[in-house]
Amino acid sequence: MAIRITPHRQLETGRLYARWHADQSAILTNQIASGVRVHKPSDDPHATKRILDYRAIGSHYAAQSSTIDGVRSILNDAHSQIRSAQQQVVSARDVALQVLRLDDPVAAKAFAQEISATLKSLEVIANTRSNGHYLFSGNELATQPYGDLSVQSDYQGGANSGSIQIAGAGSIKTYYSGDDVFQTGLGGSTVVRGNTGAAGGVGTASGPGRSSLIVEHTTTVYAGASGIQPGSRSPGGDTVIGQTGTHQLQVIDTSGTGSAGTISLNGGDAIAFTSADTDLAITGPNGEIVYVDTTAIAAGFSGTVDFEANGTVSLDGGLTNVPIDFSQTQTLVDEQGNVRHLDTRGIDRSGIDTVSMTGNSDIFETLRSLRDDLLNFESFTTVEWTEAVGQHLNALNHSHDHLLDIVGEQSVDLQTLDRLQERGNELKFEAEKVLAELEGTDFTEAVLRLQESQNMNQFTLAALANVFQVSILDYLR
């Protein structure tokens, strides 16, 4: 059935289509003017979801890139400082090599000043700040890691390095712990330098640093029936220490009654005694001293007297005095909490030794020791000097290698970050590209569609204007 169309319907239909064309033109004009295709979710719900997802992805990559930039900046700063520190160590090593065959005390002092200057430079490096934070203070970002390094290297920063989790790279160290960089203690053997007879024991020492081993006498106990007794100054005054058999007294009763005679220590010069001596000092061939009471020497006694001289050792400046157990491994803890294992079997006299650790890479301690040794150059024998400087050279080499290790670690991290950032930038670019495709106006299409829509609108309006053009009224008279 052919449908019957009235002019009213033609107008209504035309008006509807004209409105649609106008609406479409308005939408397209808006898209062209703003450059954005999707203004609200209903413009393209599926695209809206994807747009938001890609915006989040893009923003995430941008944030990650910014974080990586920050990490790189910190690592680059630290890298640069560690390289400077490495150069300082190289120059200190050169000094050590020069002083190995030193024979001029004046020159030694000059070299000591040079080492002091190096130490000062390292102090500046170790306390470097970047972006308001200490580079080598670990996760205690606001705490200055070191004080006056010419005196001591007591690290104040965080025990752990500051680190950040970066997706794809895992945990990256940002702010290194000064302990790790300048004072790493990998564990090694205990090294003792001095004259007390103490030696490094069995066991793994911990922590860097050099400390003084104070060996003090406590008591002397004489064996046998000689009648000899410790003198009144003997406790703490005797300088000999050792188990029975380590030291010996030679007593000769010349009076036959024990009232007079001679005594010698360890084969040293004989000294006359009488039964009135209560605190007679006897010096051995190496300067060792014992104080004896000869008031009760057995009549007619002539012979050797063994004795046991006990003592204590301390690594914390005398705060804690540990009785010497004359064992292969006696464990002590110094003021910094470092553990040292001593072989105390050979201790034979009181005195102060220096205790350190092999594998020690405490740069500051090494430099301080070198400086102090240079200042005390004259107190060293040639052999001791060579040994001491050799030890410093080893430590400096160790520190130098360790710094290179850190530099290498940073380089690897930086390389990882570079790759990650590059990849992140690529993904961000891809996200932005997709986003632009989803969100942005396709101008060619939009302009063509706008033109089409406007044409359609014109046609519609033109057609509508003609609805009443032909009417029977034109023919009625």
Place this chain on the structure above:
Amino acid sequence: MLKENASPDDVISPQKDSVMTHIDVGISAMRAAQVGLATIANNIANADTDGYHRQRVDLVDRRSIQNQHLWLGGGVDVASITRLRNATVEHALTANLSGKAAAEASLQALSRIEAALTPGPGSIDSLVTDFFDQVEQLALNPSDSVLRREIVATASQLASAINGVTQAFSNAGSASAQEIKETVDKVNSLAENISNLNHSIRIAEARAENPNSLYDQRERLINELAAYVDIDSRSVINGGDPLVAAGGALIVGNARSIISVQETADGRLLLASSTGQKGIEVRSGKLGGLLESMHAVDLGIQADFQEWATSLIREIDTIQATGLSLTGPVRSITGQRSVADINAPLREAGTAFGVESGELSLTVTDASGQRQTHVISVDVTTESLTDFAAKLNAVANVNASVNASTGRLSIHTNPGYAIDFAGRADSAPISSAITGTAVPTLSGRFTGSTNGTWTAEVISGGEVGVTPDVFLQVTDSVSGQVIGQFNVGLGYPANQVIQIGEGINVAFGPGTLNAGDTFDVQVTGTPDETGLLASLGMQTLFIGGDLSHVAVHPDILASPGAFAAAHSSITGDGQQLDRFISLRSKTVGAAGFETFEERLSSIVGSSGILVTTQQQEIDQRDLRIVELENARDAVSGVDPNEELLQMLQFQRAFQAASRFVTSMDESLDELMRLVG
């Protein structure tokens, strides 16, 4: 096509043919033409009247008149004036108008929701992304006060945005509810008008009057009513008396039923009829659209958004509550969220978020920095907030109380002590059976996700750092899985930290360890399994019990250092930020494959789909309505040209009849002259 009001055939008695009879025939023709012209005039006058049905004059020839043996025609009569109408099309049109009105009402309501969720600068989606981005940047420098302030400001804006969207949902609901009430009034008013019209039509029909205009008027009212409620198709086809609408709840004849709006206890709106019918389902029309959109919003997008926002706030608050600010543990915490009933089991007590039975780790730190973590088990099915406070009170140096009037929990410590919920490893093992002299020290933060106990056992004894091969074996006490073996003998520098695994460290001082020596380490991956900290607002980032009143805790707003980026009070510690960052990739929702950002973008996209669906429905209805209106007007529409041609026809008929009467008059005059 149906003819309406067709009058029965007149019964004309046979008459004798006469001149007057012939004049009467002409007059009948003139009268018919006159009626025809009047009808055309009315059609042309109403050519643009909405709902007008063109009318047609139905002519019938009169009974024949007998003349001798012949039967002559008796003239013409107007049998009826018929409205031209296609009832099937009219019904379809009414149904589509009703459907379009429903879609328009839905569109209006849903557009308000879409506007609230529309992405743009400062919109909720961009704020969530900014928050996570800024947290990631803070990880580089956890103590950075500017970044912290930025994060807190973004969190505050996010809270405002959540409030805004929630308010938009609420406003949309209120507006729809108001519109529903107004629409029901309108429906009842229209029903009354139709009822009155039915009454008038019945009287007119009884009087054999032709109530075409009343029919049109009723149909216009029915279509108007269809814009508000659905109309039963049979009643439209049958002319609309009685009219059945609104899912059968509205019946309009001479009398009518009345629809009313009732509000349920939970704020939902229900429609009821005076016929006793309740819970009326209006299938179309504005009322149907409003009810459907309210339902769709309530159960769909609003529920999705609420679930999303609640999850986000709960997760963020849980992380914040189980972390540490720059100042470390605190002496006092007051809950910022209340429970409705402090003595009811927690699950039924009206907490802000859902709570589960499980363990909560409370760490007490003394003045010397020594920590002791207490694991508190909570059964939310039997224990109330008051019971929970009592358990907290049982911890030494901790005092907890519940304010009965506010329903909030407060915890404070004795002087010299501070608390946190970070679940950090204790400084010392939780239990120890070491017969040697070496002392273990614990540190670090467990990076796993479960809670449990690890047992460390000395496999072969000796002196730490001295004796070769002093082995320590660490085992998960629950699973029995060996975490690792560690040599603390020769080669181990005493006091050096050993990483046992998953962030937990141990160090041994110098001394001896004997074979068989053991000690236990508490590992806490989820310090709060119960969700109570977030639900009670204990040390949370956000406060506010419902989504329309979410805000950042004023203390954190004033002092961004309180943002819990750390797991310790060390300035560079950003370990808690890792959990915030992990939250970004955590999947949420029932399906569990979308992150928070993706879920939100799905919700935003869904709002667009709802609007688009309604818009498409409207467009489709528009097209269908155009087709149906074309079909309707093909029958009922007035074409002025057509009417004018018809007019010419009647005009000529009138002229012809008039001429005939004149001729007859002249014939009579001739006759009269013959007589005269």
